Amino acid sequence: MNKKVxxxxxxxxxxxxxxxxxxxxxxxxxxxxxxxxxxxxxLIGDSLAMVALGYETTHNIGxxxxxxxxxxxxxxxxxxxxxxxxxxxxxxxxxPSAVKNCGEMIRAGANGVKIEGWSDYILEVVKRLVETGIxxxxxxxxxxxxxxxxxxxxxxxxxxxxxxxxxxxxxxxEAAGAFSIxxxxxxxxxAKYITENISIPTISCGAGGYCDAQVLVSDDVFGKYSDxxxxxxxxxxxxxxxxxxxxKKFDQDVKSGKFPSxxxxx
Ligand code: KIV
Numbered sequence: 001m002n003k004k005v006x007x008x009x010x011x012x013x014x015x016x017x018x019x020x021x022x023x024x025x026x027x028x029x030x031x032x033x034x035x036x037x038x039x040x041x042x043l044i045g046d047s048l049a050m051v052a053l054g055y056e057t058t059h060n061i062g063x064x065x066x067x068x069x070x071x072x073x074x075x076x077x078x079x080x081x082x083x084x085x086x087x088x089x090x091x092x093x094x095x096p097s098a099v100k101n102c103g104e105m106i107r108a109g110a111n112g113v114k115i116e117g118w119s120d121y122i123l124e125v126v127k128r129l130v131e132t133g134i135x136x137x138x139x140x141x142x143x144x145x146x147x148x149x150x151x152x153x154x155x156x157x158x159x160x161x162x163x164x165x166x167x168x169x170x171x172x173x174e175a176a177g178a179f180s181i182x183x184x185x186x187x188x189x190x191a192k193y194i195t196e197n198i199s200i201p202t203i204s205c206g207a208g209g210y211c212d213a214q215v216l217v218s219d220d221v222f223g224k225y226s227d228x229x230x231x232x233x234x235x236x237x238x239x240x241x242x243x244x245x246x247x248k249k250f251d252q253d254v255k256s257g258k259f260p261s262x263x264x265x266x
Pocket of ligand 1: 024043044045046047048085182205215216217
């Protein structure tokens with residue numbers, strides 16, 4: 001399918017029981033290849049703070065940086081839906097600045113934004129964004145921007161009561177206009193229950209196979225980021241090894257005089 005993916009495409013996929021894929025991207029050429037591969041949604045995740053910029057947590061990245069990466073990724077994508085993750089503090093202080101910051105990402109080339117968490121205030125933000133014409137992906141369960149209040153990287157929704165609470169939040173996000181919801185680090189049975197009880201697609205980030213879609217950080221999938229790999233990520237390649245091999249060969253060729261050759265000079 002070469003038609004540009006939009007929010008309705010994803011809702012229709014859920015209705016017909018077809019899964020879709022989501023991968024993060026942070027630069028032009030990677031985004032281009034991910035799009036070419038047929039991945040349906042490209043997410044400029046704030047995980048880029050850690051995997052691309054080497055920061056300690058996602059708290060360290062701001063709107064201006066996210067905008068630069070959004071521009072690069074959006075230029076590389078022609079088919080997939082491009083979603084920018086709104087960074088910490090970019091939508092939390094007041095509605096006008098939330099709308100402005102999210103609008104900046106649309107101007108930079110995103111087709112929508114992702115925001116974490118749930119509260120009366122967040123529901124109002126979602127409503128106002130949707131009224132402004134900005135599609136919103138929600139994010140529940142483990143929400144990295146709440147790392148300090150959650151007390152660490154902890155699985156969420158482990159009991160029936162906690163699952164009902166996430167379902168309540170998901171239903172309210174849906175009513176506020178969100179077009180999909182990421183469920184992060186939620187037991188698969190809880191994610192199944194939530195997925196079956198809302199009409200918009202759920203996107204699993206370590207929430208098992210019953211969700212309507214799966215998202216992973218591309219650096220984990222490509223085997224590029226080696227500081228930490230979550231249990232739920234699957235490594236499909238070893239880019240770290242490939243980069244090491246190429247860089248070592250180049251280094252040796254330069255030092256031994258094998259590079260450049262006659263064909264590589266003017
Ligand atoms: O920041 C990110 O990359 C994310 C996804 C993995 C869901 O939020």
